[in-house]
Amino acid sequence: MTKTCTKCKLPKGTTLFRKVKGYRGNRCSICKPCEKEYRASRREDKKIYDKARCDSMRDEVNKRNREYYKQNREDRVAYAAKYLAENRDEVNQRARLRYHEDLEKQGEKRAKNKELNSKQRKAWRERNKAHIQTYVKAYQRKYKARRRRIRRESGKGNAEAALRRAAVLNATPAWADIKAIEAIYKESKRITRTTGIQYHVDHIIPLVSDVVCGLHVAENLQIVTAAHNLKKSNKFNDYK
Numbered sequence: 001m002t003k004t005c006t007k008c009k010l011p012k013g014t015t016l017f018r019k020v021k022g023y024r025g026n027r028c029s030i031c032k033p034c035e036k037e038y039r040a041s042r043r044e045d046k047k048i049y050d051k052a053r054c055d056s057m058r059d060e061v062n063k064r065n066r067e068y069y070k071q072n073r074e075d076r077v078a079y080a081a082k083y084l085a086e087n088r089d090e091v092n093q094r095a096r097l098r099y100h101e102d103l104e105k106q107g108e109k110r111a112k113n114k115e116l117n118s119k120q121r122k123a124w125r126e127r128n129k130a131h132i133q134t135y136v137k138a139y140q141r142k143y144k145a146r147r148r149r150i151r152r153e154s155g156k157g158n159a160e161a162a163l164r165r166a167a168v169l170n171a172t173p174a175w176a177d178i179k180a181i182e183a184i185y186k187e188s189k190r191i192t193r194t195t196g197i198q199y200h201v202d203h204i205i206p207l208v209s210d211v212v213c214g215l216h217v218a219e220n221l222q223i224v225t226a227a228h229n230l231k232k233s234n235k236f237n238d239y240k
């Protein structure tokens with residue numbers, strides 16, 4: 001049994017045509033090699049299409065996760081606190097294990113990429129030499145005063161600031177609306193400026209706590225007076 005391909009116009013055995021239910025003779029009208037060729041020609045377009053689709057879905061998924069966190073924040077926190085209180089040893093043990101596993105994994109990855117990364121970094125530095133120099137000079141001018149101030153302040157303060165930055169980074173999920181977060185910080189500065197009272201942006205559920213850790217997302221931020229913020233410690237139970 002043969003069938004003529006509508007694309008290459010060659011008669012070929014029917015097994016060289018893909019099965020398609022309900023189509024003429026239950027076989028595709030173009031032969032498998034022709035189909036393959038067609039798919040290859042469309043590959044770049046498909047990549048672009050798939051990426052666009054993935055991007056559009058990502059927005060939706062992030063939005064859903066954001067909504068969920070907003071709707072269920074108190075419940076989730078209460079549940080997590082209860083669970084942690086009842087299973088503290090087990091949770092701690094699990095966290096310890098995970099931490100060490102992650103360390104190992106990161107080490108392997110770093111070792112694998114070490115040579116490649118350093119080569120790439122070096123090439124990039126070569127390519128952008130002039131740009132880097134001007135940038136560094138501008139930066140040094142701009143932050144000279146700031147660096148002096150930081151040096152004046154104690155080493156303890158620096159360490160605390162570094163820990164704080166790491167905690168914020170750690171608590172920012174992929175679905176966080178960065179623009180919304182920035183808007184809240186901006187608004188806090190604006191209120192401080194117009195009222196002359198120092199306002200801070202505060203995490204409703206603290207990022208670092210013994211009981212449960214909040215997220216660095218707009219839904220977990222509030223603008224409070226500095227006085228209120230400094231009174232509040234990083235303990236979830238202290239917040240009411």
Ligand SMILES: [Zn+2]
Binds near residue numbers: 010030033
């Ligand atoms: Zn063909």
